[in-house]
Structure formats: structure tokens, C-alpha cells
Amino acid sequence: MSEINLSVEAAKGYVAQIDDVKLYIDGSFVEAESQEQFDNINPYTNERINAVASGGKADIEKAAKAARKAFNGEWGSMSQNERLGYVNKIADLIDEHVEELAPLEAHDTGLPISITKKMVSRASKNFRFYAEMVSSRMVGDAYQVDDEFLNYTIHKPVGIAGLITPWNAPFMLETWKIAPALATGNTVILKPAEWSPLTANKLAEIIDQAELPDGVFNVVHGYGEKAGAALVSHEDVELISFTGETSTGSEIMRNGADSLKRFSMELGGKSPIIVFDDADLDRALDACTWGIFSFNGERCTANSRLYIHEDVAEDFIKALKDRVDNIRVGDPLSDDTQVGPLIHTAHYENVSRYLQVAKEEGCEVYQGNVPEAMRNGNFIPPTLLLNADHSMRVVKEEIFGPVLAVMTFKDEAEVIELANDVRYGLAGYVWTKDIQRGHRVSQSVNAGMLWINSQNVRDLRTPFGGSKHSGIGREGGYYAFEFYTEMQVVHVALGDHRIPQFGKK
Secondary structure: OOOOOOOHHHHHHHHOOOOOEOEEEOOEEEOOOOOOEEEEEOOOOOOEEEEEEOOOHHHHHHHHHHHHHHHHOHHHHOOHHHHHHHHHHHHHHHHHHHHHHHHHHHHHHOOOHHHHHHHHHHHHHHHHHHHHHHHHHOOOOEEEEOOOEEEEEEEEEOOEEEEEOOOOOHHHHHHHHHHHHHHOOOEEEEEOOOOOOHHHHHHHHHHHHHOOOOOOEEEOOOOHHHHHHHHHHOOOOOEEEEEOOHHHHHHHHHHHOOOOOEEEEEOOOOOEEEEOOOOOHHHHHHHHHHHHHHHHHOOOOOOOEEEEEOOOHHHHHHHHHHHHHHOOEOOOOOOOOOEOOOOOHHHHHHHHHHHHHHHHHOOEEEEOOOOHHHOOOOOOOOEEEEOOOOOOHHHHOOOOOOEEEEEEEOOHHHHHHHHOOOOEEOEEEEEOOOHHHHHHHHHHOOOOEEEEOOOOOOOOOOOEOOEEOOEEOOEOHHHHHHHHEEEEEEEEEOOOOOOOOOOOO
């Protein structure tokens, strides 16, 4: 993992040199066939950053033809060692550019640079991890059938991987999908979120420097209803990996059904954090505030529902209020900022509407502070929704901002029922010193991932994904092979076994 030492002045220097963004198709940076562009807006000032080529159906068609040609040609016939050499080369080049990437990500998304430094430094690890995972863990099985047959399995790349990535942690999540797709031998068409194009473009420049065969990696910027829909419905794109909002995921699956695509869906979340009265309350407080207010609250695994045992609720909520009062809201390029602006005015307005709904539903809305000088940005201060309950929309619906619904519970059975009383099932967090109860409650919560006495600490070897309306399938570790490869079984006769002789006289 690369160490990033970057001054505010250097960061501002990088973002002052931003050019317009083009599409990257078949090894070249090109304008959209329509010549259309859209403006990319800085969430801190709501001023224009640059123009971005707006791709559509014709551009997806070009990218698909290039990706198919590469898959059927040089990339598809390349040895695994040579292919993984390219994957490791991409990792090395990311490390060389990592100090440019952190400020670009912060400038584009509003995420504090203290967060983006950590995210982009993990990106090269994604490529190295999957290069190693493919070489060591992408293995088949062999089945001996007495002395008659040897049957064995192999993994084969599926073909063209359509990757649709979100705006909340764009560079890290793009690399998390691209790395296994390339390492397993697929070609890629990336459709980044239109609200966060800068680091996707930088990644295209990096991969261009790695000199992969033309067409192996392609980037088509654009709106979901044009570029995204064209990618999903294209008959020659065999798989779609999507991270984003649940209703969008449902629409993508409908649009891709006719071509029988395989889908991996990492969708919304409304994850509980359960704090029992015997927990280490200081550490639970740290984890709770980090888990909802880091990433500006724009995090699928955020612990957006707090259930605190009624015996310790008063002191814990008082401490929460104190934390909210002291969280530093400000310029995303400043090292001491802890919460920055939400990525776009449309998202800001949506979160603001939920805060109005919370008041109408009877919540006490307790908020931190936004400095007056920053009123032009899309700032929602860290917010607690007190006196919340499960009759409220703000408890059951994903807000995707720095907003925590706070509730109390009496006992284990009650809190399990409450934790499961939403349509989502992505993550959950349990705090207790009773380790038996920790396991018991975690296994009773209907979610894909649980953490006991921990904040969200990822292990690349483990499966990532959710249940219910939070997603379909798992990525991460060798579990990604189930999605990015086809398993083929080869049956070999070891002798002259009996074959029925139909029609023989």
C-alpha cells in the first residue's frame, strides 16, 4: 500500500489542471459519437469543473465490438502469466500516480481528502490481490470414477464484463470490479457514475500507459438512461456488475433479462448497529460515529440505525450529541475536514427532504454545524434523528447521508426483530462483551455481513454482498470467480467403457 504525503497546496495544484474528459474506446481517447457533453460540478462550490463526453448507444456498440475483438484475439489467447503481468503493471502505475488521485477524488465527490488518500492507496492492492488470487486459488476439481473416467473442472472467462460503478467511492470500487474481471481473462466496458468522472478518466490514462491490447479495457461516460441502459441491453455483453441504488438495480435486471445476462448486484442498505449495555461503550461510540459520518454518510454499509440498550441510552446519546457538535465540516481538500459536502445538489435535496419528513414524523432532528462560509456547497451537517421508531420512513428507507436514526431496546429478542424489520440486508454491527450473545445475535440478523465489536473493516479474501433488497450474489476473494468465470467440466474416458449400441444388428 502506497504512503501518500500530500500538502493542501499540492492537492489544489493537481485539481487546477483538469482537462475535459473523453471516452476511452479501443485504446484511444475519443469524443462521443453524438459530440454531446455534460458539465461536471464541484460539490463544494457548485461551480463547473470541466466537461465530460456523454456516451450513448453508438459508443457502447463501438466499445462492445472492440472488447469482443480483443477477447477473441490477443487477450483471449494470452497466457495466464502474461495477462497477470499486465494486471500487476496496472498496480505499479496506480502507485506512481496515487498522489494525483486522492485530490481528484476529493474535488470530484466532496469526500474529505483524509478519506480519499486511504481509498486510492488501496486500489493498487486490489489488482495485486487478484493477480495472486487467480494464480493460486482459481483451481478446478478432479473426480475419479473407478477406472473408467476422470472428470475435471476448469474456469474460463465469460467474455465482456459490463461494470457500472457508483459515485460514493468511485476509484476504489472501480478497481475492485476491474481487477477480478481482467485477472480472470474478461474484457471490460466500464460505465462510471456521471457525478464522479475524474478518477475513472485517470484510471483509463493509467491503463493506457500499461499498454494492454486495444479493446481490453474501455470507458464510456454518460447518463444511466443512455450509456448505462445501452450497456445493459447489449446482446454481446455477457455479465453486468452493478453497485448502486436498489430500484436502479431492479431496472437493470429487467432490461438485461432478454439477453440472459448474469448479474452481480450490490445495492442499498439500512444497516443496524446494536449496542448492548455490557459493551465497551467508548469503543462503540467511536465505531458508531465513524460508521455513519465517515464518507459523508454516503456509504452502503453505513450503520444508519442505532439500537442502544435502554439502560445505557441516556449517557450514550448525550455522548453522541457531543461528537456531532465537534465533527469538523469543511473543505474536502483540507486535511482536518471530517465531513464534506454531498456529491450533488440533487442528492442534497433528497437528503434534505428526508430531514423534513423526519420532523413531520415526530423526530427531534439534532444537527452539527456548517460554517457560514460554506453555504454554497451541498452540506448536510452530521445529524441525529432522536425519538425515532419503526413506524417512520426515515427508519426504513435509505437516506444515504450523514443521518443516524437513534432508537432504544429492552432485550435481545426485541432488538433482533427490530434489526430485521427493514427490506435491506447488507451489513450489521453488534457490540457486547458477551461473545456468545455476539455470535447469536449476529447470526440472527438477516444481512450479508456482520461485524462484532468492530467498525467496518474489510478483508479482501471474504465475500462482499447482501441479502433481501441489498443485492444478489457475492464478490470478493475467490467468490468473485463464480461470477467472472464459467465453470466447464471435461469428462475423459480412461478405457473402453460400455456404450449402448442402438440400431446395431
